[in-house]
Amino acid sequence: xxxxxxVVGKYIHLxxxxxxxxxxxxxxxxxxxxxxxxxGGGDGMEWRALLNDPEIISKYHLIAPNLxxxxxxxxxxxxxxxxxxxxxxxxxxIEFNLALSQALGLExxxxxxxYVGGHMALDLALEYPDDFRAVIAVGVAQRRGPATLxxxxxxxxxxxYRMVNGMYFSAxxxxxxxxxxxxxxxxxCAAPTTKGDLYYYFVDHxxxxxxxxxxxxxxxxxxxxxxxxxxxTVEASLELAAQIKGSKFTEMKGMSHAGMAENPPVFKKxxxxxxxxxxxxxxxx
Amino acid sequence: xxxxxxxxxxxxxxxxxxxxxxxxxxxARYMTKDVCIEAGDTKCIVKFRDGVVTQIKSxxxxxxxxxxxxxxxxxxxxxxxxxxxxxxYDGIFxxxxxxxxxxxxxxxxxxxxxxxxxxxxxxxxxxxxx
Numbered sequence: 484x485x486x487x488x489x490v491v492g493k494y495i496h497l498x499x500x501x502x503x504x505x506x507x508x509x510x511x512x513x514x515x516x517x518x519x520x521x522x523g524g525g526d527g528m529e530w531r532a533l534l535n536d537p538e539i540i541s542k543y544h545l546i547a548p549n550l551x552x553x554x555x556x557x558x559x560x561x562x563x564x565x566x567x568x569x570x571x572x573x574x575x576x577i578e579f580n581l582a583l584s585q586a587l588g589l590e591x592x593x594x595x596x597x598y599v600g601g602h603m604a605l606d607l608a609l610e611y612p613d614d615f616r617a618v619i620a621v622g623v624a625q626r627r628g629p630a631t632l633x634x635x636x637x638x639x640x641x642x643x644y645r646m647v648n649g650m651y652f653s654a655x656x657x658x659x660x661x662x663x664x665x666x667x668x669x670x671x672c673a674a675p676t677t678k679g680d681l682y683y684y685f686v687d688h689x690x691x692x693x694x695x696x697x698x699x700x701x702x703x704x705x706x707x708x709x710x711x712x713x714x715x716t717v718e719a720s721l722e723l724a725a726q727i728k729g730s731k732f733t734e735m736k737g738m739s740h741a742g743m744a745e746n747p748p749v750f751k752k753x754x755x756x757x758x759x760x761x762x763x764x765x766x767x768x
Numbered sequence: 769x770x771x772x773x774x775x776x777x778x779x780x781x782x783x784x785x786x787x788x789x790x791x792x793x794x795x796a797r798y799m800t801k802d803v804c805i806e807a808g809d810t811k812c813i814v815k816f817r818d819g820v821v822t823q824i825k826s827x828x829x830x831x832x833x834x835x836x837x838x839x840x841x842x843x844x845x846x847x848x849x850x851x852x853x854x855x856x857y858d859g860i861f862x863x864x865x866x867x868x869x870x871x872x873x874x875x876x877x878x879x880x881x882x883x884x885x886x887x888x889x890x891x892x893x894x895x896x897x898x
Contacts, residue, residue, distance in 0.1 A: 639876045643795070643883035651859030651886060655852055711855045713862030739862075 507555035508548035512540025516592035520600030524677030526554030532747030569679035595619040612701035635678035652740030654711035699729030709738030796884035804837035836873035
């Protein structure tokens, strides 16, 4: 018998900051809409396990986009993109998510994101709590601080660098096949994207002095961080969670930087209580 | 616990094990660099020529040149070499982010050859726990 995934890929044209982008996304399931945002230099394939999980897609309508310039979301035709360095800004990222949600007619979707996507989850909760019923931020801190990004897009540094980062940003306890998949996915995107995305991650994302403004009564905030993650430590996430009244933090044991891909069954164990809680709240609202 | 890759008795055997490893052979292709691995006050220099390890030198290596170095304390390497290393000691890059290891010298070359280096260190861990 031929095995076919329940996942469907589509293209949608979105205008963000006056520029039209042809955006690829995958979707599956039905029920509460949930945008699944990938990490820096990644794309929607990171979420393949969730998009194929029968229990999750029986209750949730998952949408996993590729940001412009990532994966099948090619650079826009109207921009001479080769004359400028790719850089993801906070404002663009926010407006992209709002445009996607609006164009797909999503009704107060849940937003789950990993790292670059996870940081965006909290920026959306801060700025647009009426547009999202809940956010789930994987691996987040208040701010990242300065970092040297040049080696992420350097003519003398091979793609192996990104591959190895993918491999070793997954915990050593996790199955080899998943860790290798994370490393393979880390090599997929065009070379400039990792550095460009990390501009948002390291520089443009900064919740300093704003955390108390996040209204978790309007938009529920959940956080998940792996104990092995060297980029966002459990301690950094706990510190952030303590500042956001009403937020809920869970430490993921034996997980690192890419939970949903490095060990999907374990990630699901941590995610399901959150999804069930959101589903219950959605029933009563 | 001794740090296995510093021990000169292991040098020839480890060189042969590295060169026979299927993943390492792919990861190290085209690599011609001298890599210094330092554990506390001790070190070895792994010499790569056209993707092959030609020598692991830990005796009388004090004046040997190298292209890049990975440095950590004895304690850091002992944690790294455990079968399941504790958090922030499981990978060189993550370990550097948390201050447990340092990379020095031609870091651009080091990052470009990071797959070969990390596979080499994983093989050392396998040997440490044989």
